[in-house]
Amino acid sequence: MQQLIKIWRFGTPFLRPYLPRFVFGVVLGVIFGLSNGLFVLSINVLFKRLSPATGIIAPATMKQEKPGVSLPFGDSASSAIKEKTQKWGEKAQAVANQWLPAVGQPFAWKQAAGGFLLLPLVVGLRSLTNYLSVYLLTWVSTRVIRDMQLAALRKVQELSVAFFQKRPVSDLVARINGDTRVIYTAMTTGFIDTIREPFSLLGILASMLWVDWKLTLISLGLLPVIIWPVAKSGRRLKEMAKSFARQNVQQSGGILEALMAVRVVKAYSMEAAQRKNFLELANQTVALNVKQAQIKSMLNPVIEVISMVGIGFLILFVFYTATCPTNFVTFVAALLLTPLSIKRLADLHLTLQTASVSSERLEELFSEQPTVVEPARPQILTKFSQGICIENVTFSYGHTDVLHKVSLEIPKGKKIGLAGESGSGKSTLINLIMRFYDPTQGRILLDGHDLREYATKDLLAQMGMVSQDVVLFNLPVGKNIGLGHEGATQADIEQAAKHAYAHDFILQMPQGYESPCGERGQLLSGGQKARIAIARAFVRNAPILVLDEPTAALDSKAEAEIQAAIDSLEQGRTVICIAHRLSTLATMDEIVVLNKGQIVERGTFDQLLKAKGHFARMAEQQRLTASS
Numbered sequence: 001m002q003q004l005i006k007i008w009r010f011g012t013p014f015l016r017p018y019l020p021r022f023v024f025g026v027v028l029g030v031i032f033g034l035s036n037g038l039f040v041l042s043i044n045v046l047f048k049r050l051s052p053a054t055g056i057i058a059p060a061t062m063k064q065e066k067p068g069v070s071l072p073f074g075d076s077a078s079s080a081i082k083e084k085t086q087k088w089g090e091k092a093q094a095v096a097n098q099w100l101p102a103v104g105q106p107f108a109w110k111q112a113a114g115g116f117l118l119l120p121l122v123v124g125l126r127s128l129t130n131y132l133s134v135y136l137l138t139w140v141s142t143r144v145i146r147d148m149q150l151a152a153l154r155k156v157q158e159l160s161v162a163f164f165q166k167r168p169v170s171d172l173v174a175r176i177n178g179d180t181r182v183i184y185t186a187m188t189t190g191f192i193d194t195i196r197e198p199f200s201l202l203g204i205l206a207s208m209l210w211v212d213w214k215l216t217l218i219s220l221g222l223l224p225v226i227i228w229p230v231a232k233s234g235r236r237l238k239e240m241a242k243s244f245a246r247q248n249v250q251q252s253g254g255i256l257e258a259l260m261a262v263r264v265v266k267a268y269s270m271e272a273a274q275r276k277n278f279l280e281l282a283n284q285t286v287a288l289n290v291k292q293a294q295i296k297s298m299l300n301p302v303i304e305v306i307s308m309v310g311i312g313f314l315i316l317f318v319f320y321t322a323t324c325p326t327n328f329v330t331f332v333a334a335l336l337l338t339p340l341s342i343k344r345l346a347d348l349h350l351t352l353q354t355a356s357v358s359s360e361r362l363e364e365l366f367s368e369q370p371t372v373v374e375p376a377r378p379q380i381l382t383k384f385s386q387g388i389c390i391e392n393v394t395f396s397y398g399h400t401d402v403l404h405k406v407s408l409e410i411p412k413g414k415k416i417g418l419a420g421e422s423g424s425g426k427s428t429l430i431n432l433i434m435r436f437y438d439p440t441q442g443r444i445l446l447d448g449h450d451l452r453e454y455a456t457k458d459l460l461a462q463m464g465m466v467s468q469d470v471v472l473f474n475l476p477v478g479k480n481i482g483l484g485h486e487g488a489t490q491a492d493i494e495q496a497a498k499h500a501y502a503h504d505f506i507l508q509m510p511q512g513y514e515s516p517c518g519e520r521g522q523l524l525s526g527g528q529k530a531r532i533a534i535a536r537a538f539v540r541n542a543p544i545l546v547l548d549e550p551t552a553a554l555d556s557k558a559e560a561e562i563q564a565a566i567d568s569l570e571q572g573r574t575v576i577c578i579a580h581r582l583s584t585l586a587t588m589d590e591i592v593v594l595n596k597g598q599i600v601e602r603g604t605f606d607q608l609l610k611a612k613g614h615f616a617r618m619a620e621q622q623r624l625t626a627s628s
Helices: 002-050 059-064 075-099 109-158 161-166 169-211 213-220 223-260 262-267 271-321 325-367 426-433 456-460 477-482 490-499 503-507 526-540 556-570 582-587 605-610 614-621
Strands: 387-396 401-411 415-420 441-446 463-467 544-548 574-578 590-595 598-603
Touching: 002 075, 002 109, 002 169, 002 325, 075 109, 109 169, 109 325, 169 213, 169 223, 169 325, 223 271, 387 426, 401 426, 401 441, 401 574, 401 598, 415 426, 415 582, 426 544, 426 574, 463 526, 477 490, 477 526, 490 503, 490 526, 490 556, 526 556, 544 556, 556 582, 582 605, 582 614, 590 605, 590 614, 598 605, 598 614, 605 614
Parallel strands: 415 574, 415 590, 463 544, 544 574
Antiparallel strands: 387 401, 387 441, 590 598
């Protein structure tokens, strides 16, 4: 029950939009559950009317049907219950005498119709309410899980870049798809069985109490014997579910790495090693699956055997007490129905134990807070008008400082180049300017306001980025360009492609702007991908342009072609450019040289070469010299 409450508490916010259908499905499930008791009573009534001794029972003699039977309550309560029960029995018997056949009673058309239709009507009611209940609750649960997956994706997208550095992609995919799917199964089964089966047992129990309360109490004595193995199996299954979740993440991560790095795998003939690693993880998953199947499959025969033991006790009790045979037949019918509900509840318990692990993993995800916090009342930012000011900024990823007391002003319209060895802090400074992280100390101002005062969406709307790691999505070329600006028209997309010198090669593709790029742009060459990325920056038309080594992965010819597009993109914009290939920085208004997280030199390209300092030593390694 605790696990069910936990899952329901987690899923309730997603359930509210569909509450009317859910309530209607619950009501139908209750009716279905209670109809099981109606079926048992119908069997009891029909068998009684087959007996010559009790075929027709006059209402006045109803109270003599079971002489000597007393109820386990106080005298006053017992009398009240007896009186009400007698009245209900008289009314029911009157209807039965009118519509059901009985030994010794004239066989009129009403009795024929009633005897023929009683069980079909009862079973038909059960089937119809069950069908409608399952349909409505499944309709609700599928939408609840869809919304849950969307909320999980939205949550992940809201988290800061730092979060993704400590979580493998396979784990996030498992939580968004796998864990929500497990909860879907639990909620689909749970919505149905949690409502239907308890009321099925309640209906059966009520009918058994109506027929013979002594036999009912004996039957209830078996419940603890059934509950114990169910509870024990549930605890074991929950522990296994935690191991299975960890194992699944490792296995999925291994597959993703192998497929995404397929060129490296083939280049180093790593296929056999990858298969061996996958086989080891897969064998562990197989073992866990087999153990889970063993636990689940053992419950059903245990419950069935215990139920049959209960029937054996009833047989002895019936013979020992000379109980009415009709009541015994009724109880056998009830006990044959009861294990079905108990087994479903037992399976539900095991499913909920597994789902509780998934709900804990999702709750952990939803509880994550971004390290870059959005302001409660963001400063309005409609247009970049002044410049960027970096004031005494220090930043650390958790160990040593990557940047230490860096100060820099970037006026609007100025082109700034960032140079330095790997690990000097260039990319980190870019990440801080784009507010992927916040400084550990100091602040960064844009138009005189701290970046933390702006909404991140408004801030990034002022920036366009072209990186060496070009990311294209498995969408048509035109849509990949249009992603740079929401609402971009086809004319905007084509104009941006022309500025990026991409229009001509796009038209030569089989479907033009509708041609697919493939996953991560694998259907395009490196130069083509770079031009698409530049076109995306063009269509964004942002006043601040961030260039993170956009030509680093290209050959000399492709670099020259792409550089022409970048030069066109830079016009009229504030530019911040990182480059290992120092010749790329020759057109910058100023170059800032970083070393070990600090600014060590500043100046134009020629000034730094002539200064014979840190920049000049790097340039010498690339055989660059100052112009005369």
